[in-house]
Amino acid sequence: MTHATLAAEFVADGPRAHWHDQTLWFVRAKRDKAAHQVPEWEQLREAASQIKAATMANLADYLEQFEANATRLGAHVHWAANAAEHNQIVLEILERHGVRRLVKSKSMLTEECHLNPFLERHGIEVVDSDLGERIVQLSGEPPSHIVMPAIHYKKEDIGTLFHEHLGTEAGASDPNYLAEAARQHLRDKFLTADAGLTGVNFAVAETGGFVVCTNEGNADLGVSLPKLHIACMGIEKLIPRAKDLGVFLRLLARSATGQPITTYSSHFHGPLPGGELHIVLVDNGRSEILGSDEFRRSLNCIRCGACMNTCPVYRRSGGHSYETTVPGPIGSILAPARDMKKFASLPHACSLCGSCTDVCPVKIDIHHQLLTWRREIALHGNLPLRKRLSMKAASFVLRHPWLYKIAGKTARTIVPWLPRFMIYNRFNGWGRQRELPPMPPRSFRELYRQRQNGK
Numbered sequence: 001m002t003h004a005t006l007a008a009e010f011v012a013d014g015p016r017a018h019w020h021d022q023t024l025w026f027v028r029a030k031r032d033k034a035a036h037q038v039p040e041w042e043q044l045r046e047a048a049s050q051i052k053a054a055t056m057a058n059l060a061d062y063l064e065q066f067e068a069n070a071t072r073l074g075a076h077v078h079w080a081a082n083a084a085e086h087n088q089i090v091l092e093i094l095e096r097h098g099v100r101r102l103v104k105s106k107s108m109l110t111e112e113c114h115l116n117p118f119l120e121r122h123g124i125e126v127v128d129s130d131l132g133e134r135i136v137q138l139s140g141e142p143p144s145h146i147v148m149p150a151i152h153y154k155k156e157d158i159g160t161l162f163h164e165h166l167g168t169e170a171g172a173s174d175p176n177y178l179a180e181a182a183r184q185h186l187r188d189k190f191l192t193a194d195a196g197l198t199g200v201n202f203a204v205a206e207t208g209g210f211v212v213c214t215n216e217g218n219a220d221l222g223v224s225l226p227k228l229h230i231a232c233m234g235i236e237k238l239i240p241r242a243k244d245l246g247v248f249l250r251l252l253a254r255s256a257t258g259q260p261i262t263t264y265s266s267h268f269h270g271p272l273p274g275g276e277l278h279i280v281l282v283d284n285g286r287s288e289i290l291g292s293d294e295f296r297r298s299l300n301c302i303r304c305g306a307c308m309n310t311c312p313v314y315r316r317s318g319g320h321s322y323e324t325t326v327p328g329p330i331g332s333i334l335a336p337a338r339d340m341k342k343f344a345s346l347p348h349a350c351s352l353c354g355s356c357t358d359v360c361p362v363k364i365d366i367h368h369q370l371l372t373w374r375r376e377i378a379l380h381g382n383l384p385l386r387k388r389l390s391m392k393a394a395s396f397v398l399r400h401p402w403l404y405k406i407a408g409k410t411a412r413t414i415v416p417w418l419p420r421f422m423i424y425n426r427f428n429g430w431g432r433q434r435e436l437p438p439m440p441p442r443s444f445r446e447l448y449r450q451r452q453n454g455k
Helices: 003-012 014-036 041-057 059-072 083-096 108-112 115-121 131-139 155-165 175-192 218-224 242-256 286-290 296-300 306-310 312-317 328-338 355-359 366-379 385-398 401-417 444-452
Strands: 076-080 101-105 125-128 195-198 202-204 210-214 228-234 264-268 276-282
Touching (some): 041 059, 041 242, 041 296, 125 131, 210 218, 210 228, 286 296, 385 401
């Protein structure tokens, strides 16, 4: 289904859509307050943008440097060209250690690779330990937001879900009670896990270490108890030097949730004493984006979700309507790069207001790239037939002033007299949620001529 179809289903529940919109706007407002409290905010954004641009220009060298330093620290580094290779590498490591239960923390990459169902098909239980991710896992849904995966749920929905799966009281909706129930439930999973898996927020080429940012400390607990730690990261998560970390850690939490910094910024340098650390570096289409002058800058994304929180379309249509792991404006750039035909509707799910570009902490020109994607999708013939024909017709009319003049005059004369069903029908997709403005009695040219003549 297209984004428009799925968005229509989300919008059909008016109160929920309104609540979703207001909740995310509240987070956006917190981001603005946090950013304004840092006088050098724009300098930080510029520094982050330049660091990421320099990293992408020399990514192959930095990856080799990271591998060498991580290996020196005792980690095992693996390379995966795609999602299938990534999943197989993780499975082989787990099977070699006889793992039956894996506790996972903060990894949208494993969502992208569909690791959970793959491991479960091989008899390995996977427990997402982040509270939001655990909620969507229990509900059998993917995350709807990369930072707040269960943002589409109200506390009453979570109470019902926990009653079904965790045995909490029926009708309970007190956040403290529900959080405590989840804490007790996850504690048992932590204590009995055979291995821990985390994502990576930033990997440092200079040191071979990496950082995982969480607000619940679940990454620390998940990889401290078992002896086996697997860290999965996209190759774009690299930064060159340890001193660059400060720039990104100051930007990340403020852009994501309006916090000065995430509660836990956990640094990992090699395995635990007596343990094993495996780092899986995943490409999965990133090299292709890296080779594109038009879209390379999208790899600078640090996954803060600020563009989603501010996007008027995302806030009103929900994350699931995008049908991709990373939804919203940045997801609408990344997804067509993987499958242009399947995700052809996403770059059109944008008002081009530019708000996403304004809040991006690494200054990605998101709305310009979305506009470029529209051109690419049209050039490759992936526009729906109706849109293709209507655009051709509009192009023909706009290229012939005399025809544009006749069409405008005809519309101004006839449309006000037409029955409503002849204007608002199934052939008028534009008019499903919109009313045409009143037809002006005179055209712009006529008004301009009138003004020039002083009449």
